[in-house]
Amino acid sequence: MKRSNIKWEKQPSQRIIAYLCNNGLYIKDQALRTHLRYNGWYGKHVGQRLDYRTKECFEDQFEIDSYTNFISNNEYLYLSYCEALYIGEFFNLLTCYNGNQIISLDSLRSVAISNSHNFSKEYAVYKYFREFGWVVGLGLHYGCNFVIYKQSPEQCHSNAGIFISDREEYNSLDFESNAAKARMRVLSHVKKDLIYCYVKNDNVSICGVVARTKENKDSICYIKEYSNL
Secondary structure, X not given: OOOOOOOOOOOOOOOEEEEEEXXXXXXXXXXXXXXXXXXOOOOEEEOOOOOOOOHHXXXXXXXXXXXXXXXXXXXXXXXXXXHHHHHHHHOOOEEEEEOOEEEOHHHHHHHHHHHOOOXXXXXXXXXXXXXXXXXXXXOHHHOOOEEEEOOOOOOOOOOEEEEEOOOOOOOHHHHHOHHHHHHHHHHHHXXXXXXXXXXXXXXXXXXXXXXXXXHHOOOOOOHHHHHOO
16 A cells, blocks of 8 residues: 655754663754654653742742742653654664664664564554654553554644554454453543554554444444545
């Protein structure tokens, strides 16, 4: 099936310097963080702290003017292994450091696989939806691998939760398990679809989509919606 054109008009164009951490990579440079957020929406800010203060928190104007204990938010941009490899392979813009040493994309992939035995499947699914123009985020809150957005998460809610099946091909019983029913219930409460993905030799197929409405339950009519924008 032919991929549609990438949705985002603007794509990353700057060399991204990232550093390995426990479960992914992080970016220090503020300009690069902003560049990735507004050119495809990659990564998640970490190190954010809220420090709400109003006039009532201070005794007088002098104390307000003298206050210097400001907290620096958004100290790092965290990239998952999938995001980092995609930027490196698709745009050829990633320079990855492990400490003070630059490592290759093959080495980065090896690190990712060592951290997750399902990484190859996860990356195949991540690429699948990215190349159809979706923004792909982590779906842990919904018991899924990913969630996908038509636009940036600042502009819209995610449309669906993505679950990667252990099977290579669709089986109607996949949606009858207690775990699948739990995912459907959670996602239906927030008006999201549930998509099961099947990966065979790095080829991804969508063989089951649960619609948001009860009337269309167990329908696969949304397959085209998620494969073409």
